[in-house]
Amino acid sequence: MAGQAPPRTIAIAGGSLAGLSAAEELRAQGFGESIIVVGREPEMPYDRPPLSKQMLKGEMAADALALACKPDMDITWRLGKSATGLDVGARTLTLDDGESLAFDGLVIATGASPRRLPFGGLAGMHVLRTRQDAEQLKADLDRQPARVVVIGGGFIGAEIAATCRALNIAVTIVEPLPGLLIRALGPMVSELVGNIHRDQGVELRTGTQAFDALADGAGRVRAIRLSDGTEIETDVVVVAVGVVPETHWLEGSGLDISDGVLCDATCLAAPGIAAAGDIARWPNTRFDECRRVEHWDNAIQQGRYAARRLLADESATTEPYTPVPWVWSDQFGLKLQVYGSTVLHDELRFVDGPTDDHKFVALYRRGGRLAGVAGIGKVRSLLGYRRMLEAGTSWDDATSATSASAQGTAQ
Amino acid sequence: MKIVIDWVRCEGNGACVVAAPELFDIDNEDMLIVLDETPSEDKRAALERAVASCPRRAIVIEG
Ligand SMILES: Cc1cc2nc3c(=O)[nH]c(=O)nc-3n(C[C@H](O)[C@H](O)[C@H](O)COP(=O)(O)OP(=O)(O)OC[C@H]3O[C@@H](n4cnc5c(N)ncnc54)[C@H](O)[C@@H]3O)c2cc1C
Ligand code: SF4
Numbered sequence: 001m002a003g004q005a006p007p008r009t010i011a012i013a014g015g016s017l018a019g020l021s022a023a024e025e026l027r028a029q030g031f032g033e034s035i036i037v038v039g040r041e042p043e044m045p046y047d048r049p050p051l052s053k054q055m056l057k058g059e060m061a062a063d064a065l066a067l068a069c070k071p072d073m074d075i076t077w078r079l080g081k082s083a084t085g086l087d088v089g090a091r092t093l094t095l096d097d098g099e100s101l102a103f104d105g106l107v108i109a110t111g112a113s114p115r116r117l118p119f120g121g122l123a124g125m126h127v128l129r130t131r132q133d134a135e136q137l138k139a140d141l142d143r144q145p146a147r148v149v150v151i152g153g154g155f156i157g158a159e160i161a162a163t164c165r166a167l168n169i170a171v172t173i174v175e176p177l178p179g180l181l182i183r184a185l186g187p188m189v190s191e192l193v194g195n196i197h198r199d200q201g202v203e204l205r206t207g208t209q210a211f212d213a214l215a216d217g218a219g220r221v222r223a224i225r226l227s228d229g230t231e232i233e234t235d236v237v238v239v240a241v242g243v244v245p246e247t248h249w250l251e252g253s254g255l256d257i258s259d260g261v262l263c264d265a266t267c268l269a270a271p272g273i274a275a276a277g278d279i280a281r282w283p284n285t286r287f288d289e290c291r292r293v294e295h296w297d298n299a300i301q302q303g304r305y306a307a308r309r310l311l312a313d314e315s316a317t318t319e320p321y322t323p324v325p326w327v328w329s330d331q332f333g334l335k336l337q338v339y340g341s342t343v344l345h346d347e348l349r350f351v352d353g354p355t356d357d358h359k360f361v362a363l364y365r366r367g368g369r370l371a372g373v374a375g376i377g378k379v380r381s382l383l384g385y386r387r388m389l390e391a392g393t394s395w396d397d398a399t400s401a402t403s404a405s406a407q408g409t410a411q
Numbered sequence: 412m413k414i415v416i417d418w419v420r421c422e423g424n425g426a427c428v429v430a431a432p433e434l435f436d437i438d439n440e441d442m443l444i445v446l447d448e449t450p451s452e453d454k455r456a457a458l459e460r461a462v463a464s465c466p467r468r469a470i471v472i473e474g
Contacts, residue, residue, distance in 0.1 A: 021463075049466060068468065296466060297426065328424050328466065335424055379425045379441045386429065 007104035007272070008033045010310060011093055013083040014109035014246070015039020017047070017296065018277025020067055021303030022107040027073050029311055035075045036103075038095060040110075041130065042080035044069060049296055051134040052159040053330050056141065057166055062131055083110070086253040088270045105310035108250070108261050108275040109303060112243035112294060117151065120213050123220040125237045128156060140236045141167055148172075149224045149234040151210045153180040155329045157240035158193065161202045162331040172203040172232055174210045174224065185338065185374055186348040189362055193336070196358055200332050205232075213237065243294060245279045260292045265320035267306050274306035286322040286392070287341040287371060295327040324389045334358055337382055340372035340389040349399060352378060361385070363398060370398035412455060413473040414448050420469035427461035427470060434458060 010026060012019045015037045023035050039045075046065040054060035078095070085094035086106075093101040114127035126137045141148070141164065148164050150157045153175030164171035177183060179190035180197065194204055209227040216222040216235075223231040245260040255269050256262035260281040267274045267282055275282075277299035283290040293302075305321045312318050329336045345364040352375075353360030359377035363370060363385065370393050373385035388398050414434065423441040427434075434454060436444045450458060455472075462470045 047466075297464065300463060326426070326429070328426075330422075335422060337424060377441055379423060379437045380439055383425050383428055383437065 006033075007031075007310060009103050010035050010105040010107070010307075011101055011103035012037045012107045012109060013086075013093065013249075014107075014111055014277070014279070015041065015077065015079060016045050016109070016111055016277070017067065017299040018109035018111065018279075018303035018306075019107065020045040020069060021300045022109060022276060022307040023073065023075050024070065025304035025307035026311070027070075029308060031307075031311060035073075036078060036101065037075055038078045038081055038083050038093065038101070040080070040082045043131070044077070044079070046131055048129070051131065052128055052156050052163060055134055056138055056160070056163045058138070058142075062135060065131060083249050086250055086255070086273075088254055088273060091272060104272060106273045107303070107306045107310065108269065108273065108279060109277045109299075109306075110246040110249070110279055111299075112245045112260075112278040114239065115242045115244050117210065117239055117241065119211075120221075120237075120239060122213055122215050123218070124235045125213060125221050125239065127239050128160065129243070137236075137238060141169060145169060145234070145236045147232070147234045148236045148238065149174060149210075149232055150238045150240055151224070152240035152242065153177070153182075153204075153206065154184070154240060154242060155181065155327070157238070158197065158331055159329060160238050160240060161197060162200070165200050165202060165332070170201070170203070172205055172234070173197070174205045174208060174226065174232075176207065176209040176227075178207050180204070180206070183343065185342055185362075186345060186364070188348055188350070189360075189374055192354055192358065192360065193331070196332060196334065243278065245292065247279065262290075265322075266309050266318045267302060267321050268309060272310065274309050276302040276306040280306075282321060284322055284325075284341075285320055286324065286389075287366075289341060289344075291343075293323075293325045295325055297326045298323060324386060326386075334376050336374070336376050337379070338372060338374045339382060339386040340364070340370070341366070342372035342374060345371060347395075351399065352381060363395075365395045368395055369393070370395050412450055412452060412458070414445050414450065414458065415471040415473055416443060416445060417467075417469045417471065420467040421465075422467055422469075424466070426464045426466060430464040431457040431461040435461060 045067040082096040147170040150173045161171045182190035211227045212225040214223040247257040261275040263282040278294045281292045342364045347365040361375040364372035375382045425437045
């Protein structure tokens with residue numbers, strides 16, 4: 001570290017997947033000084049993906065959600081405490097109990113929270129982000145309601161609907177766009193996923209917006225009114241309309257928080273300050289795009305990267321963070337996987353399937369390049385295309401490779 | 412060092428193959444294949460990466 005003292009205290013704001021991954025990597029890299037994690041939730045880090053799947057289905061106890069955390073890591077956990085302010089120049093965090101915490105390095109990992117609708121707040125209306133949210137929703141599902149309405153047809157909404165069907169509960173998804181997952185995966189894959197949901201008994205109300213929630217005399221939701229005037233009777237509603245990054249506490253810090261925390265290509269938001277996970281927006285030079293990635297695997301990889309970045313000499317050139325993002329989703333026992341970048345694609349092409357049992361591989365083109373791949377099943381083939389994404393393969397080369405040769409590159 | 416897979420948990424998504432291709436692969440039926448069940452110590456870092464990458468926490472290192 002040329003002419004620069006190594007960091008002595010590294011603070012981590014946000015005690016979930018990205019924050020824990022950063023802390024673990026700091027220790028794995030031999031950082032022997034103080035690590036302080038400030039986390040708003042009162043409990044140790046736990047895993048969110050099961051909240052819409054195994055846990056909601058009752059296949060997994062809430063206490064099995066805990067993320068494995070090595071006991072000998074010597075981390076100071078400040079749980080149940082929120083960061084309320086950041087002084088970038090002085091390198092201090094302010095906490096909600098008034099404490100001022102000085103740091104040499106900081107990882108911002110405060111994630112995201114569910115987007116709210118302008119109406120709602122009635123009993124029986126839920127969001128799903130935390131363990132507590134999941135416990136409350138599960139308690140309502142355990143009563144075997146006559147119907148659940150899920151507002152929002154993205155990954156989490158689709159998974160909740162699938163879980164309701166597994167529990168033999170009638171469910172309606174209301175989605176203003178023309179199909180499920182359409183923004184992420186485009187119309188053809190959306191149609192396929194929609195058909196799977198319909199076959200499994202999910203009612204889809206696409207192209208229409210939830211407009212209002214109607215209450216019964218006791219203040220509990222009794223129906224959702226759609227923009228076309230129809231009402232769907234229900235006493236359990238889940239609002240799954242995306243997330244907003246948790247940046248309020250950074251207002252006035254001088255950081256660019258227009259959509260998450262804007263970082264450079266090495267995940268630095270300011271000298272000594274990195275961001276990771278759902279909250280971080282950075283230019284991923286592999287895909288020529290600057291966006292946030294709200295997926296489990298990225299929270300781990302970016303959390304680790306951020307830790308290494310803080311330990312590197314600030315003036316040194318560091319390899320930029322250029323992951324091939326990965327997300328999986330589990331609906332009706334089918335594993336949907338997406339590698340790379342599928343949003344804003346110029347073309348979508350099925351190269352395999354869909355088969356009768358819904359398996360397929362679809363490629364996404366942006367400009368002259370392969371930008372993403374989505375599929376159900378066919379994991380070997382997906383992994384082959386993932387390697388092509390890593391290698392920056394052209395669209396022509398990717399599409400002229402049959403799925404067999406895509407597998408071949410896996411060797 | 413021994414790799415033990417919880418086959419009830421494993422859902423064959425291949426995340427561990429990305430993390431440690433020298434230790435894991437996926438067959439054409441989307442089943443995980445462990446290429447080396449008793450890897451040498453120099454593979455520990457890769458194996459730990461795979462353990463952390465597994466969203467089902469289906470990989471256990473013994474020893
Ligand atoms: C129900 C559900 C299912 C999912 N399923 C999948 C899936 O199948 N596949 C997939 O790839 N991804 C999935 N995800 C997404 C994945 O869980 C997230 O990408 C991941 O949790 C992001 O981790 P993070 O640490 O960046 O943020 P978060 O998990 O949001 O953690 C941020 C933490 O910071 C805390 N915090 C916020 N503000 C402050 C503050 N001011 N001070 C201190 N602490 C603060 C929060 O309370 C929280 O504990 C799912 C998410 C949910 C909610
Ligand atoms: S990452 Fe886990 S669930 Fe996926 S194939 Fe490997 S062991 Fe199985």
